[in-house]
Amino acid sequence: MSDVLVIGLGNMGRRRANTLRRFGYAVRTVDPAAPADYARLADVPEVPEAVIISTPPATHVPLLLKVLSRGARRVFVEKPLTEPRMLDPGLLDVLRGYDAEVCVGANWRYAYAYRLVRELIRGLPGWDEVSLSAQADVTRWPAASYERRLLSEMYPHMLYILEFVTGLQAVGVERYRWKRDGETALYVLLTLERGKRAWLHAQWSDEVAVDTVTLNVLGYPQASFHLDVREGPATIARETVAWISGSP
Numbered sequence: 001m002s003d004v005l006v007i008g009l010g011n012m013g014r015r016r017a018n019t020l021r022r023f024g025y026a027v028r029t030v031d032p033a034a035p036a037d038y039a040r041l042a043d044v045p046e047v048p049e050a051v052i053i054s055t056p057p058a059t060h061v062p063l064l065l066k067v068l069s070r071g072a073r074r075v076f077v078e079k080p081l082t083e084p085r086m087l088d089p090g091l092l093d094v095l096r097g098y099d100a101e102v103c104v105g106a107n108w109r110y111a112y113a114y115r116l117v118r119e120l121i122r123g124l125p126g127w128d129e130v131s132l133s134a135q136a137d138v139t140r141w142p143a144a145s146y147e148r149r150l151l152s153e154m155y156p157h158m159l160y161i162l163e164f165v166t167g168l169q170a171v172g173v174e175r176y177r178w179k180r181d182g183e184t185a186l187y188v189l190l191t192l193e194r195g196k197r198a199w200l201h202a203q204w205s206d207e208v209a210v211d212t213v214t215l216n217v218l219g220y221p222q223a224s225f226h227l228d229v230r231e232g233p234a235t236i237a238r239e240t241v242a243w244i245s246g247s248p
Contacts, residue, residue: 012078
């Protein structure tokens with residue numbers, strides 16, 4: 001797969017396009033607001049199999065459906081997939097109707113630290129419950145949007161990390177609550193496959209300078225991991241190239 005179409009040339013779009021060019025990919029770009037090969041998706045004569053969508057969240061799903069209908073088979077969409085208020089419950093069924101793979105970034109499956117944690121956790125015998133806590137710097141968002149941002153910005157990341165490191169998918173929600181007294185936080189207790197359970201705790205904090213995640217395996221004091229989840233250039237480069245090339 002040598003041709004890639006990058007839609008959107010903001011910060012992330014430019015970074016991903018430049019990364020792919022460094023690795024020898026033929027990159028075509030679409031962006032009405034920046035120097036690009038095409039101003040609109042409709043101007044592209046033929047959509048390649050590999051597409052990266054790096055536009056504002058409200059445009060992600062419409063663009064995703066358009067490139068899938070035009071033959072894209074491997075599509076990377078910047079997070080979040082869409083604004084929470086615009087999420088269509090039937091979207092997953094629509095996507096299943098296409099013979100394609102869709103990935104929502106940024107994720108950390110290509111970061112060395114998360115691969116190491118995955119190997120360590122999967123090697124622990126007989127664990128039943130894990131907890132995953134995340135803190136994020138709130139200074140970049142207005143206070144009125146904290147709750148919505150927790151759901152759209154943090155929770156998808158946490159769920160992805162959980163499923164990646166444990167190898168188990170969430171199959172149900174046992175408890176769910178907001179806490180607003182002195183903090184804005186989301187607490188979720190999930191049921192995982194094989195009868196396992198997971199606590200997710202996402203919290204906005206103005207006392208941390210970077211995004212951080214802490215993962216603990218209950219019953220294993222040695223299995224405690226504290227990770228900085230900033231999207232460094234090396235991780236973004238690995239994520240971009242590995243996804244487009246089909247690497248695991």
